[in-house]
Amino acid sequence: MKKYSILSLYILSGLLILSSCLKEDDNPASGTPNPVAALPVVHNLYKGESLEITRESLFGAYITQGYVISDQSAGNIPAGQLTISYNWRSVNRGLTLFLSPEVAAGYEPGDFIEVNLENTRLERVNGTLGVTGLQSTQISRIDSNNSLDVAALDIARLKSNFSQFENTLVMVTADLVEFPENGKTLAGRTMIVDGSGESVAIYVDPAADFSDIRLAPSASFRGIAFQGEEGIEIRLRNAADLVEPSGPLYLGYPEDYEDPVASTKPSYNMVAIDNIVELKTGPWQMFQSILGDIQNRDRHVSGIQAVRFQQNLTVSAFLEMKYDLPKGASKVTFWYGSYFNDQGCTFQLEYSTDQGETWEIVGEPITDAHTFATSAIAKQASFLVDIREPVRFRINKLGLGPSNGTTVRNGRLGIDDFAVYENY
Known part of the structure; x- marks a missing residue:
């Protein structure tokens, strides 16, 4: 009897762990799996290799949901890439949906969408982690005009915990590594550095409709954290993502009132x-x-x-x-x-x-x-x-x-x- 009791406890513990990986089941029918897997659960399936997303891998689920954070209209997010994120149980994760340019252009930042993951794959495309194989009929808009969470953080934290922030909306306040020459614009890949001592790239496609904005020596740079072919970068979505541009921080500032005692x-x-x-x-x-x-x-x-x-x-x-x-x-x-x-x-x-x-x-x-x-x-x-x-x-x-x-x-x-x- 003792052996059967221990086995029963193991089975019960396993079921509790599996159920904790899924969104709470609103269906009272016993044994009916919740069809919706929270986006962080889908994200965690990726272990470095391309894989097929199945109901078995999601414990019976085949749908996920998320908020659109990318903006196709300004021309700085690659055509056909729709990036979504979702915060579940205080864990925020993001994925890019690889679609046709026409389908991706039909969604706007703040849209809340549902995605059917059947017959799709989770993999990296040119460095970016996302879902491939999606058809337009597998995506539907639930509602629109939602506010979006932005993680304000320093560059050191972004780089050391990149798996947490990849494909999510972030903002860093930083200076350009090199003081910009007169007339230099946002176009291209530009390195920024902050008080943590770490640097990262911001990227604006020369064809983006805001690429001709003058590049300030310092600003808060908001955008989507991407793993591109040239490394980690923050892709600004539109002109509004260059927040409060200014000159460089004066040497010795900020005054932190730590000295004297x-x-x-x-x-x-x-x-x-x-x-x-x-x-x-x-x-x-x-x-x-x-x-x-x-x-x-x-x-x-x-x-x-x-x-x-x-x-x-x-x-x-x-x-x-x-x-x-x-x-x-x-x-x-x-x-x-x-x-x-x-x-x-x-x-x-x-x-x-x-x-x-x-x-x-x-x-x-x-x-x-x-x-x-x-x-x-x-x-x-x-x-x-x-x-x-x-x-x-x-x-x-x-x-x-x-x-x-x-x-x-x-x-x-x-x-x-x-x-x-x-x-x-």
């Missing part, structure tokens, strides 16, 4: 030093702000320190550069959020081109700082500017008075990783 500025108003602290990028005046190092309360984006502004003031609090950046600016970014679970506040980015005598507001005041209870992940503010003369910046947290929970919100504010990009 927090105990150097422990009080919000240190009159004896005029609230000036020598940070790695230069001297900053921190009036009614300190260097905070409390985990899960201060808004640390990198390292263990961030800036924390005082609350309930009737005067402005400042985080202000006391030096000029010589090549102007094309973009400014920083991360922000409420300290711990404080109420929000109102603050704004300002700049000066006369050594701090007068200040101009950049964009609109920001009022949506969120608590740790809402999210432990800070928000990023990004401002495109066109300042061609020496410039300095500051953050001005407005003195709205004590918070009252209704009309006035003036809690503590956290700031980290302040970045400025040169003009070009």
